Amino acid sequence: MDIQLNQTTHDLEISGGDIVLVDGVEEVAQRIKIELMNIRGEWFRDVNHGADWYKLLSKSGNKGLIDAQVKTIILSDKDILSIINYNSVANKTTLNIYFTANTKSSGVINVEATL
Numbered sequence: 001m002d003i004q005l006n007q008t009t010h011d012l013e014i015s016g017g018d019i020v021l022v023d024g025v026e027e028v029a030q031r032i033k034i035e036l037m038n039i040r041g042e043w044f045r046d047v048n049h050g051a052d053w054y055k056l057l058s059k060s061g062n063k064g065l066i067d068a069q070v071k072t073i074i075l076s077d078k079d080i081l082s083i084i085n086y087n088s089v090a091n092k093t094t095l096n097i098y099f100t101a102n103t104k105s106s107g108v109i110n111v112e113a114t115l
Contacts, residue, residue, distance in 0.1 A: 002027050005034075025107035028079045033113050035073055036097065053115065063090055070097055079103050 004013040004022035013020035022030055038050030051073060056066050067088055074083055084100040095115045102108060 002030065005030060010037075025103055025105065025109050028077065028103050028107075029109040029111050032074055032077050032080070032101075032109075033111055035077070036070065036113050037115060063088070066090070066095065074099060074101060079105065084108070 001021050001023040004020040004026075005011065006013055035050060039054065040050040040052040041047045043049045051069055056069055067086070070088065071083060071086060074080060074086075081102040081104055084102060086097075086099040088098070089096045097113045097115065098111070100108060100110050
């Protein structure tokens with residue numbers, strides 16, 4: 001169980017004055033999206049959390065390497081079994097990622113993230 005974040009603003013979800021919690025496949029999807037949106041070294045409690053976006057985007061710019069890193073992050077989550085479908089679209093300022101994955105709880109997650 002985790003605190004639910006708004007899908008658009010990434011702020012805490014609050015309902016009736018209470019913080020909303022998330023669990024199950026929704027928690028897994030949120031956890032992976034957070035991992036993808038964080039820059040490695042950004043969080044002081046775990047400097048290995050997130051992707052090394054500076055290195056991937058500034059030095060290589062190679063979409064194949066970027067996609068491989070994203071897939072590695074997805075598959076490294078403790079609750080993911082496999083990626084069913086993956087697609088990404090890159091332009092000069094953003095990377096849009098769309099994927100569907102099987103979870104260990106027999107659920108399926110669909111994630112869309114803009115980085």
